[in-house]
Amino acid sequence: MSQVLPSVTPNPGQPPVPPSTPLASTIARVKAGIDPWTIDDAADLYNLRGWGKGFFEISKNGQVLVRPTRTPGREVNLFEVVKGLRERGLRTPVLLHFSDLLHRRLQDLHEAFDTAIKENGYKGKYNAVYPIKVNQQRRVVEEVREYGAQYGFGLEVGSKPELLAVMGLTSDSPERLIICNGFKEDRYIEFVTLAAKLGRNIIPVIENLTELRLIVKYADKYQIRPKIGVRVNLATPGAGRWRHSSGVKAKFGLSLTEVIEVLEYLKSRGMEDCLQLLHCHMGSQIHDIRQVNSGVNELARIYTELAKMGAGMRYLDVGGGLGIDYDGSQTNFEFSTNYTLPEYAANVVYKIMSVCDEENVPHPIIVTESGRAMVAQQSILVFDVLGANRLDRFTVPSSLETVAKDEHGEVPRPLVDLYEAYNSVTERRVLECYHDALQSRDEAMNLFSVGYMSLEHRALAERMFWATCARVRDKAKDMPKVPEELTDLENSTSDTYFCNLSIFQSLPDIWAINQLFPIMPIHRLDERPTRKATIADMTCDSDGKIDRFVDNHDVKKFVELHDIKDGDQYFLGAFLVGAYQETLGDLHNLFGDTHVAHIRLDDNGNWWIDEIVEGDSVREVLSYVQYDANRLGQAIRHECERAVRDKHMSVAESNALVRNYEAGLAGYTYLETENGASM
Numbered sequence: 113m114s115q116v117l118p119s120v121t122p123n124p125g126q127p128p129v130p131p132s133t134p135l136a137s138t139i140a141r142v143k144a145g146i147d148p149w150t151i152d153d154a155a156d157l158y159n160l161r162g163w164g165k166g167f168f169e170i171s172k173n174g175q176v177l178v179r180p181t182r183t184p185g186r187e188v189n190l191f192e193v194v195k196g197l198r199e200r201g202l203r204t205p206v207l208l209h210f211s212d213l214l215h216r217r218l219q220d221l222h223e224a225f226d227t228a229i230k231e232n233g234y235k236g237k238y239n240a241v242y243p244i245k246v247n248q249q250r251r252v253v254e255e256v257r258e259y260g261a262q263y264g265f266g267l268e269v270g271s272k273p274e275l276l277a278v279m280g281l282t283s284d285s286p287e288r289l290i291i292c293n294g295f296k297e298d299r300y301i302e303f304v305t306l307a308a309k310l311g312r313n314i315i316p317v318i319e320n321l322t323e324l325r326l327i328v329k330y331a332d333k334y335q336i337r338p339k340i341g342v343r344v345n346l347a348t349p350g351a352g353r354w355r356h357s358s359g360v361k362a363k364f365g366l367s368l369t370e371v372i373e374v375l376e377y378l379k380s381r382g383m384e385d386c387l388q389l390l391h392c393h394m395g396s397q398i399h400d401i402r403q404v405n406s407g408v409n410e411l412a413r414i415y416t417e418l419a420k421m422g423a424g425m426r427y428l429d430v431g432g433g434l435g436i437d438y439d440g441s442q443t444n445f446e447f448s449t450n451y452t453l454p455e456y457a458a459n460v461v462y463k464i465m466s467v468c469d470e471e472n473v474p475h476p477i478i479v480t481e482s483g484r485a486m487v488a489q490q491s492i493l494v495f496d497v498l499g500a501n502r503l504d505r506f507t508v509p510s511s512l513e514t515v516a517k518d519e520h521g522e523v524p525r526p527l528v529d530l531y532e533a534y535n536s537v538t539e540r541r542v543l544e545c546y547h548d549a550l551q552s553r554d555e556a557m558n559l560f561s562v563g564y565m566s567l568e569h570r571a572l573a574e575r576m577f578w579a580t581c582a583r584v585r586d587k588a589k590d591m592p593k594v595p596e597e598l599t600d601l602e603n604s605t606s607d608t609y610f611c612n613l614s615i616f617q618s619l620p621d622i623w624a625i626n627q628l629f630p631i632m633p634i635h636r637l638d639e640r641p642t643r644k645a646t647i648a649d650m651t652c653d654s655d656g657k658i659d660r661f662v663d664n665h666d667v668k669k670f671v672e673l674h675d676i677k678d679g680d681q682y683f684l685g686a687f688l689v690g691a692y693q694e695t696l697g698d699l700h701n702l703f704g705d706t707h708v709a710h711i712r713l714d715d716n717g718n719w720w721i722d723e724i725v726e727g728d729s730v731r732e733v734l735s736y737v738q739y740d741a742n743r744l745g746q747a748i749r750h751e752c753e754r755a756v757r758d759k760h761m762s763v764a765e766s767n768a769l770v771r772n773y774e775a776g777l778a779g780y781t782y783l784e785t786e787n788g789a790s791m
């Protein structure tokens with residue numbers, strides 16, 4: 113489906129735009145009696161310019177812009193896209209793909225290595241391959257194939273289904289390099305051998321010695337001299353969360369002794385010239401450049417030794433691992449990187465070149481298998497907020513006498529103490545009042561559990577406790593040094609914003625590996641966010657929450673959001689979500705795939721929707737778990753007819769129920785509300 117949308121127009125309902133420099137804007141706003149909050153404050157708060165790397169900005173009217181080519185003026189307003197999709201009947205949550213951004217990333221990668229090669233006088237070439245496991249969606253792989261053609265980029269596969277998909281997608285470009293990693297059985301290797309005979313530039317990478325014998329067997333059978341690769345486990349310890357992808361206990365790859373055995377075996381068959389590629393994978397999201405340097409150094413040394421021992425070495429494959437700066441801190445933190453892409457490329461090229469020069473070995477074709485760095489930034493998940501739960505919304509009655517007397521005409525002691533604690537919060541007594549509130553709340557709970565306090569009084573105790581905590585928290589904010597015990601109050605009194613998404617389906621890495629993604633509102637950014645919140649999803653699972661957010665200095669347990677009222681539409685975006693997650697998501701509570709929209713920019717800078725892939729319907733997710741929706745519908749119809757027969761229901765009511773059920777089966781698995789509603 114291909115639909116063209118009108119270009120973005122400024123929102124006529126917005127207040128006049130303040131002057132453009134941050135200081136001038138602040139002064140003008142103060143003079144006009146407007147909150148001196150600016151879009152620059154918003155950009156700082158969410159560190160958007162840190163992790164955005166020029167791909168994201170905020171418009172003057174406070175909406176997030178995507179600049180797929182990093183060019184100011186060539187931009188897509190996310191809020192306008194959400195509105196445009198709604199006009200077409202497509203609701204949030206929706207995953208937005210920016211094809212031009214993906215194109216730009218491939219260009220970045222090519223340019224970084226091209227520059228490093230030219231600056232160092234490197235005599236070999238650079239050949240990236242995209243590991244399709246990082247995002248296997250057909251559209252993404254097709255785009256990598258299309259945009260990568262001019263740079264000669266190839267594809268990497270890790271399984272038989274991936275290989276079969278890639279073979280079909282590259283039938284018109286047999287020269288594109290295909291690297292086959294992962295475990296391979298007899299039929300797989302026979303297929304790879306025949307593909308090589310067909311004229312494909314395909315290299316199976318040996319992960320164990322059985323594969324070697326199969327490669328030799330089929331090379332004999334089909335009379336070809338295959339290109340062969342070998343994956344080695346480096347002694348250099350791996351890096352980052354996936355450091356066990358490398359090292360002696362790694363699941364894949366051969367020890368150095370086994371690599372030499374491979375060469376000896378090939379020599380014994382007169383096939384040593386077939387061993388052309390050396391590969392390693394040091395782990396994903398490598399955050400420290402020193403790790404890259406020592407790994408590549410060791411790999412280059414093994415490469416030169418193999419070349420000198422007579423192998424036909426031509427390719428040095430440094431694997432994946434090029435990281436993404438998810439929090440924008442550009443540090444040695446696991447969700448950041450302490451290096452840039454040009455620095456990575458320069459180091460890889462320089463290390464390989466210096467080792468090869470030292471050993472008098474020709475410079476190899478450098479292969480990278482960077483996946484995350486190609487595709488993470490092109491996807492944004494946009495979802496709506498359904499409502500908020502605020503723990504600091506409670507008030508304390510002006511007098512307890514009228515509302516809190518028990519059957520003996522007395523106010524229970526814990527309530528009196530909580531009342532006093534609340535009313536005595538001062539800067540000097542914050543800690544004392546907090547302790548009093550904690551103790552009185554516990555006493556109230558104990559009295560309730562032994563039957564000496566009513567449900568109403570227990571509820572009142574809870575409300576007064578949270579009101580006291582909020583007061584203590586606000587008072588502590590003004591203190592030069594906040595007592596340690598109170599530092600967590602900001603987190604424990606933060607709101608919960610209930611959002612229309614399933615973390616297990618759309619952001620599974622948050623649940624599985626505590627991944628940090630930038631999450632922020634996509635509009636209202638010209639307005640100060642006044643609430644601090646964690647995010648809860650729609651699943652009935654307490655793990656379905658987000659309580660780690662990007663911070664300028666650390667990881668925050670809440671994100672600053674805007675106050676929402678009944679009927680408000682409020683949208684959040686999770687950014688940099690394009691790597692790994694799309695095929696990992698699961699059907700927890702039967703929330704299915706979200707809609708996906710592919711957004712492009714035309715030559716005039718207007719955006720349009722290139723393709724919409726509708727998310728799962730309820731009928732579809734039910735079929736995934738072996739339900740027959742037609743039979744379910746029949747059963748409901750039958751039950752309704754019985755109710756009509758027994759006069760529990762009118763025919764009109766029965767029709768309404770059946771229609772509703774059928775519309776539900778055809779509908780989206782997420783909530784399809786018009787607006788948000790405070791809870």
Ligand SMILES: Cc1ncc(COP(=O)(O)O)c(C=O)c1O
Nearest residue numbers: 393396397432433481482483484
């Ligand atoms: C063999 C191999 N190559 C490449 C990659 C891609 O790594 P990244 O996305 O970190 O670049 C992986 C991922 O783990 C891998 O296992």
